[in-house]
Amino acid sequence: MHTSVLLKESVDSLHIQNGAKYIDATLGAGGHTEEILRRGGLVLGIEADPKMLEIARKRVGEACPTLFLGNFRDIASIAHEHGFEKVSGVLFDLGISSVHLDSDPRGFSFRNPNASLDMRLNTEAQGVTAADLLNSLDKTQLTILFESKLIAQKVVESRKNKPFESVGDFLSLFGQKWGKIHPATKPFMMLRIAVNTEYENLSSALSQAFELLKKNGKLVVISFHSGEDRIVKSFFKKVEDSGEAKMEDFVRPADEEIIKNPRARSAKMRVLTKLNEK
Incomplete structure (x- = not known):
């Protein structure tokens, strides 16, 4: 709870x-x-x-x-x-x-790599998912979203081979080694903020x-x-x-x-x- x-x-x-x-x-x-x-x-x-x-x-x-x-x-x-x-x-x-972070299947957290990369608070009232943004925004738009040219470039390069669908697809951009704070923490948050126009x-x-x-x-x-x-x-x-x-x-x-x-x-x-x- x-x-x-x-x-x-x-x-x-x-x-x-x-x-x-x-x-x-x-x-x-x-x-x-x-x-x-x-x-x-x-x-x-x-x-x-x-x-x-x-x-x-x-x-x-x-x-x-x-x-x-x-x-x-x-x-x-x-x-x-x-x-x-x-x-x-x-x-x-x-x-x-x-x-949302502990048990929701909509991809708000990177705890479940197999979850769909959705992030919509209301799936009936909202149309655009997190995966949609990653697969459609251009490099300039992605740079603004993530405040990072590097992440934007990684997104653009990755989707050439396979469109983003799951949490794991997005996590793959950040490698396997990290410190106390997972490097995907802020990008996940910023993606959710964009999806829900917070x-x-x-x-x-x-x-x-x-x-x-x-x-x-x-x-x-x-x-x-x-x-x-x-x-x-x-x-x-x-x-x-x-x-x-x-x-x-x-x-x-x-x-x-x-x-x-x-x-x-x-x-x-x-x-x-x-x-x-x-």
């Missing part, structure tokens, strides 16, 4: 009020939503992956009927549809879950989420790598400079949490408070 990162810190930052409305924009397995409900909040949960939505429904569905399949890029329209127009807080826990979706969703907040409402975002955090920090700074909000210092997981859950080590939480309501 997925362990929610910075669970106490993030929900504490929302300052839950009994009967107030909150949006969990990245429902996942439902850990954050469960804690918000326990403290008396009402939650609209949004999840892009149908499989994760089913897990969350089994966990919190009886207590929270407003769990919705959708992408947070559409957070404004989803919120309006369910009566969450003015909310006390919005939470984003970015990235993918331990479920950066574009995040940029769009943050401004929408901020508009949904009431005065003194909280926008809480947990990111796991510099690309995500750069987008979050830039947006937070922009609205703070405009006088519309106040940004708090970022928070990292405590050593104790990292020991229990090593995947938490890269997490960074940022909190923004809305000062004025339009």
Whole structure:
């Protein structure tokens, strides 16, 4: 089961009020939503992956009927549809879950070389797979995607002999010897981000989420790598400079949490408070 990162810190930052409305924009397995409900909040949960939505429904569905399949890029329209127009807080826990990394057959992790190189969060709503990108993008586009001319060149050369189909096909580009961190770790992440247009979706969703907040409402975002955090920090700074909000210092997981859950080590939480309501 997925362990929610910075669970106490993030929900504490929302300052839950009994009967107030909150949006969990990245429902996942439902850990954050469960804690918000326990403290008396009402939650609209949004999840892009149908499989994760089913897990969350089994966990919190009886207590929270407003769990919705959708992408947070559409957070404004989803919120309006369910009566969450003015909310006390919005939470984003970015990235993918331990479920995706440990046991999902869609190729999110390199643990299963035989898995299909898919990486789509919603296989019905999305058309382009990770394999499609590797087999169709030109060298310049691949260089931008991976931020590496070397990886782009390897992809182009490899697909001349055999199209990419499986996780193992992609792993073969990185050799058999590696140190503490597998050299495919970042390329896998960047490929997943491209497949699911994660950066574009995040940029769009943050401004929408901020508009949904009431005065003194909280926008809480947990990111796991510099690309995500750069987008979050830039947006937070922009609205703070405009006088519309106040940004708090970022928070990292405590050593104790990292020991229990090593995947938490890269997490960074940022909190923004809305000062004025339009």
